[in-house]
Amino acid sequence: xxxxxxxxxxxxxxxxxxxxxxxxxxxxxxxxxxxxxxxxxxxxxxxxxxxxxxxxxxxxxxxxxxxxxxxxxxxxxxxxxxxxxxxxxxxxxxxxxxxxxxxxxxxxxxxxxxxxxxxxxxxxxxxxxxxxxxxxxxxxxxxxxxxxxxxxxxxxxxxxxxxxxxxxxxxxxxxxxxxxxxxxxxxxxxxxxxxxxxxxxxxxxxxxxxxxxxxxxxxxxxxxxxxxxxxxxxxxxxxxxxxxxxxxxxxxxxxxxxxxxxxxxxxxxxxxxxxxxxxxxxxxxxxxxxxxxxxxxxxxxxxxxxxxxxxxxxxxxxxxxxxxxxxxxxxxxxxxxxxxxxxxxxxxxxxxxxxxxxxxxxxxxxxxxxxxxxxxxxxxxxxxxxxxxxxxxxxxxxxxxxxxxxxxxxx
Amino acid sequence: xxxxxxxxxxxxxxxxxxxxxxxxxxxxxxxxxxxxxxxxxxxxxxxxxxxxxxxxxxxxxxxxxxxxxxxxxxxxxxxxxxxxxxxxxxxxxxxxxxxxxxxxxxxxxxxxxxxxxxxxxxxxxxxxxxxxxxxxxxxxxxxxxxxxxxxxxxxxxxxxxxxxxxxxxxxxxxxxxxxxxxxxxxxxxxxxxxxxxxxxxxxxxxxxxxxxxxxxxxxxxxxxxxxxxxxxxxxxxxxxxxxxxxxxxxxxxxxxxxxxxxxxx
Amino acid sequence: xxxxxxxxxxxxxxxxxxxxxxxxxxxxxxxxxxxxxxxxxxxxxxxxxxxxxxxxxxxxxxxxxxxxxxxxxxxxxxxxxxxxxxxxxxxxxxxxxxxxxxxxxxxxxxxxxxxxxxxxxxxxxxxxxxxxxxxxxxxxxxxxxxxxxxxxxxxxxxxxxxxxxxxxxxxxxxxxxxxxxxxxxxxxxxxxxxxxxxxxxxxxxxxxxxxxxxxxxxxxxxxxxxxxxxxxxxxxxxxxxxxxxxxxxxxxxxxxxxxxxxxxxxxxxxxxxxxxxxxxxxxxxxxxxxxxxxxxxxxxxxxxxxxxxxx
Numbered sequence: 001x002x003x004x005x006x007x008x009x010x011x012x013x014x015x016x017x018x019x020x021x022x023x024x025x026x027x028x029x030x031x032x033x034x035x036x037x038x039x040x041x042x043x044x045x046x047x048x049x050x051x052x053x054x055x056x057x058x059x060x061x062x063x064x065x066x067x068x069x070x071x072x073x074x075x076x077x078x079x080x081x082x083x084x085x086x087x088x089x090x091x092x093x094x095x096x097x098x099x100x101x102x103x104x105x106x107x108x109x110x111x112x113x114x115x116x117x118x119x120x121x122x123x124x125x126x127x128x129x130x131x132x133x134x135x136x137x138x139x140x141x142x143x144x145x146x147x148x149x150x151x152x153x154x155x156x157x158x159x160x161x162x163x164x165x166x167x168x169x170x171x172x173x174x175x176x177x178x179x180x181x182x183x184x185x186x187x188x189x190x191x192x193x194x195x196x197x198x199x200x201x202x203x204x205x206x207x208x209x210x211x212x213x214x215x216x217x218x219x220x221x222x223x224x225x226x227x228x229x230x231x232x233x234x235x236x237x238x239x240x241x242x243x244x245x246x247x248x249x250x251x252x253x254x255x256x257x258x259x260x261x262x263x264x265x266x267x268x269x270x271x272x273x274x275x276x277x278x279x280x281x282x283x284x285x286x287x288x289x290x291x292x293x294x295x296x297x298x299x300x301x302x303x304x305x306x307x308x309x310x311x312x313x314x315x316x317x318x319x320x321x322x323x324x325x326x327x328x329x330x331x332x333x334x335x336x337x338x339x340x341x342x343x344x345x346x347x348x349x350x351x352x353x354x355x356x357x358x359x360x361x362x363x364x365x366x367x368x369x370x371x372x373x374x375x376x377x378x379x380x381x382x383x384x385x386x387x388x389x390x391x392x393x394x395x396x397x398x399x400x401x402x403x404x405x406x407x408x409x410x411x
Numbered sequence: 412x413x414x415x416x417x418x419x420x421x422x423x424x425x426x427x428x429x430x431x432x433x434x435x436x437x438x439x440x441x442x443x444x445x446x447x448x449x450x451x452x453x454x455x456x457x458x459x460x461x462x463x464x465x466x467x468x469x470x471x472x473x474x475x476x477x478x479x480x481x482x483x484x485x486x487x488x489x490x491x492x493x494x495x496x497x498x499x500x501x502x503x504x505x506x507x508x509x510x511x512x513x514x515x516x517x518x519x520x521x522x523x524x525x526x527x528x529x530x531x532x533x534x535x536x537x538x539x540x541x542x543x544x545x546x547x548x549x550x551x552x553x554x555x556x557x558x559x560x561x562x563x564x565x566x567x568x569x570x571x572x573x574x575x576x577x578x579x580x581x582x583x584x585x586x587x588x589x590x591x592x593x594x595x596x597x598x599x600x601x602x603x604x605x606x607x608x609x610x611x612x613x614x615x616x617x618x619x620x621x622x623x624x625x626x627x628x629x630x631x632x633x634x635x636x637x638x639x640x641x642x643x644x645x646x647x648x649x650x651x652x653x654x655x656x657x658x659x660x661x662x663x664x665x666x667x668x669x670x671x672x673x674x675x676x
Numbered sequence: 677x678x679x680x681x682x683x684x685x686x687x688x689x690x691x692x693x694x695x696x697x698x699x700x701x702x703x704x705x706x707x708x709x710x711x712x713x714x715x716x717x718x719x720x721x722x723x724x725x726x727x728x729x730x731x732x733x734x735x736x737x738x739x740x741x742x743x744x745x746x747x748x749x750x751x752x753x754x755x756x757x758x759x760x761x762x763x764x765x766x767x768x769x770x771x772x773x774x775x776x777x778x779x780x781x782x783x784x785x786x787x788x789x790x791x792x793x794x795x796x797x798x799x800x801x802x803x804x805x806x807x808x809x810x811x812x813x814x815x816x817x818x819x820x821x822x823x824x825x826x827x828x829x830x831x832x833x834x835x836x837x838x839x840x841x842x843x844x845x846x847x848x849x850x851x852x853x854x855x856x857x858x859x860x861x862x863x864x865x866x867x868x869x870x871x872x873x874x875x876x877x878x879x880x881x882x883x884x885x886x887x888x889x890x891x892x893x894x895x896x897x898x899x900x901x902x903x904x905x906x907x908x909x910x911x912x913x914x915x916x917x918x919x920x921x922x923x924x925x926x927x928x929x930x931x932x933x934x935x936x937x938x939x940x941x942x943x944x945x946x947x948x949x950x951x952x953x954x955x956x957x958x959x960x961x962x963x964x965x966x967x968x969x970x971x972x973x974x975x976x977x978x979x980x981x982x983x984x985x986x987x
Contacts, residue, residue: 116946117946117947117948118948119945119946119947119948119951119953120946123945123946123953127723143948145948146948155731156731156732157731157732198816216815216842220931222931223927223931223932223933223939223943223947224949225932225943225949225950226932226942226943226946226947226948226949226950227947227948227949228948228949231948231949265849266930266931266932266933266934267806267810267849267928267929267930267931268927268931270803272803272807273807273810273814276807276810276811276816277816278810278815278816394949397949398949398950402747402935
């Protein structure tokens with residue numbers, strides 16, 4: 001390498017280094033402050049955001065209180081951006097929802113960390129409190145236990161959520177927070193996703209999974225200590241093996257048997273390994289299993305089985321961050337998600353929307369979308385835990401998963 | 412130079428290495444070709460390449476990779492040189508520090524960066540350009556274990572003091588010593604660190620994601636999360652493209668045809 | 677280690693007498709320390725402070741106590757075990773491959789491929805790497821399939837298929853499988869870091885050794901190894917650390933059923949169920965301590981063995 005070439009490169013490098021080092025210099029002079037719990041209420045300051053009117057949308061708790069839909073749309077468009085977090089595009093058809101929202105209102109959406117979980121969402125609010133950039137989430141889609149957790153109700157702590165009630169609030173069915181801090185988004189039931197290219201004799205009940213023919217074929221959607229979906233599959237197994245909403249132990253015992261017999265494969269059953277045929281029997285939420293079936297489009301063939309017995313229902317919450325840099329856009333997003341159009345999109349993505357009853361009573365959802373969803377009979381029978389029951393179950397999983405599934409080191 | 416004779420022992424190990432590299436990749440490759448039922452096709456690749464965003468994000472990550480390599484050479488080469496020449500007693504401290512990026516979970520690191528630099532007085536996350544500075548710093552940190560250690564191991568094989576004194580007696584200044592005397596003797600080592608660091612940036616997922624920059628890793632998760640065949644195709648493509656870049660870097664770093672001169676002569 | 681602790685004080689002492697040289701020596705590494713403090717230490721401690729706080733933000737030592745939990749201790753042990761095994765195997769394998777592509781003079785194209793691909797492979801990890809091994813050595817993997825069908829006639833007209841690996845007790849979703857998978861990024865790391873050192877061996881040394889009547893073994897044991905030893909140790913600590921901190925690969929391959937401390941930390945910090953980030957931070961600080969101890973031991977070992985090898 002000639003030294004001439006080198007000097008040109010070097011100049012470029014030095015310029016960069018100067019930039020970095022100036023950043024260093026300023027960083028040295030002032031220690032950053034961490035206002036972790038200094039802003040417990042919903043009135044996080046967002047003064048620097050351009051507002052069309054005098055309304056501070058970060059404290060507005062309904063569209064009427066903010067001056068009506070037109071005012072909300074105008075304010076949201078002035079913000080121009082919306083940051084959502086942990087929304088996979090195929091999950092409940094959120095991809096189409098984001099595209100349509102962007103097209104309709106001309107608001108750009110950043111989707112942070114589509115592969116993450118609820119814990120990431122909560123952590124992202126905490127660490128972006130002072131951030132006005134695109135990294136700070138405006139709206140959340142969180143597992144049931146995370147509603148009380150993020151709002152500081154259980155365990156007690158700082159509230160990270162802003163109360164807001166969408167125009168269609170009265171028709172949202174479920175365990176909503178009375179003040180509108182979090183509200184049910186959609187439901188699903190626990191199902192078996194079967195790769196019928198591999199498995200010819202399709203299991204129909206939970207106890208079928210224990211049969212020797214499924215040796216090395218059953219997969220969970222994650223590590224139950226980390227994944228809400230996987231944890232709820234234990235609960236579903238419990239309910240169908242003599243357990244109750246207050247007793248998840250039979251579910252843990254069931255998983256123990258499954259692991260002991262060698263039927264349970266420890267890897268995480270995501271789309272790739274399901275299509276590969278490595279975990280031809282996987283336990284998933286109905287909406288994820290049905291979305292896979294659609295995505296795979298017959299290659300391989302997928303059959304979604306709702307195991308006979310008591311169906312297990314689960315749900316997720318929507319919420320707005322109290323520290324949202326785009327408070328109006330966040331509220332407009334919620335209005336859109338809970339509009340007939342948004343709810344229909346959720347249904348199209350195989351999720352049972354929270355306003356399902358209202359929508360079906362007015363025949364808003366088309367028949368072919370309805371037919372792809374779990375039947376309303378089954379959904380009516382489904383057992384859905386309360387938040388307290390969920391936290392008890394989580395504690396049991398936390399304490400026992402290691403020993404129940406026998407995490408010993410086999411070579 | 413002696414005449415070449417076939418060294419079977421060396422050939423054996425080279426073949427072991429090649430097999431270990433490419434046999435598992437065949438598993439992914441084969442799967443990526445099976446998007447159409449019952450036959451092999453390139454459909455998954457067509458789907459991936461039909462989105463211009465794929466190549467755009469690759470370009471972004473490759474650029475960041477080059478910048479990261481440049482900054483980290485600039486930062487670590489003088490540091491390691493100095494440690495060997497003047498401060499050998501500080502090496503264990505530096506070694507512990509440079510190993511930290513392996514140990515500190517990246518998620519903790521990225522949230523720490525955001526918490527520290529997003530608010531006043533820095534506001535680094537509010538524009539794309541300043542976020543890029545932040546993310547570059549992050550990438551340099553992540554590549555630190557590789558870059559530091561490659562240079563350090565290379566530095567052990569040369570006579571730092573001898574080279575320095577010789578250059579000083581010829582009237583070189585520090586800058587000339589570092590970049591005209593030491594660096595040419597460390598080519599192999601710096602190159603090794605550069606190859607790893609560049610590939611690291613291209614494959615990096617979490618920094619790009621939480622800092623919301625259009626990098627390749629986040630893009631691949633965004634598009635491929637629930638698809639079956641496309642992620643495999645994307646992985647093959649990104650590995651292939653990265654590999655091409657690495658070969659180019661290797662050629663650029665080695666110089667044409669010249670045998671590496673690593674010993675101080 | 678004695679030197680590290682002794683040094684800052686000695687700098688202070690020297691300061692009074694002769695300011696310039698000692699301070700100047702530290703000035704040379706100032707940019708590095710500034711960079712590390714600002715972009716690594718500061719941001720991380722910002723969160724790690726949580727290790728000493730409860731959920732409400734009050735000071736507590738409860739999170740640190742979690743390290744004494746038998747399961748947690750076991751997870752550190754398993755992590756250490758996996759790291760030591762994979763860094764030893766990867767180190768040996770990488771050393772020979774580096775030998776092959778440097779002084780071993782393997783064909784030129786093999787050298788070019790192995791060298792450049794090592795940069796890529798050293799960064800492999802997570803779901804894509806796990807998937808590659810699943811598609812190769814899983815129950816439905818292509819290599820598993822090929823091996824299964826290599827059969828020979830056995831006594832009594834039956835057939836024996838000695839390479840049906842799952843019948844023979846192999847399981848990809850075990851420590852063995854994890855080790856195989858980790859090796860994919862471990863040995864390339866060794867190749868890239870040790871190759872320059874091997875290239876640095878001078879031909880004259882070998883010739884001198886031969887002239888003195890030494891055979892190949894003598895040359896490697898008495899000449900090459902003592903020269904390479906610091907580099908080999910330096911590379912192995914890098915390999916060790918890279919395995920010790922690995923997370924995503926194990927998570928994707930074994931769904932958390934292998935008890936690595938990084939998986940525990942991941943479940944605590946990012947998990948939806950365990951989710952006690954502060955305990956996670958405490959566990960991560962524990963890892964930093966373990967790593968620091970390893971590096972100190974390595975430094976001592978290096979000094980000892982280097983002296984011993986040279987004698």
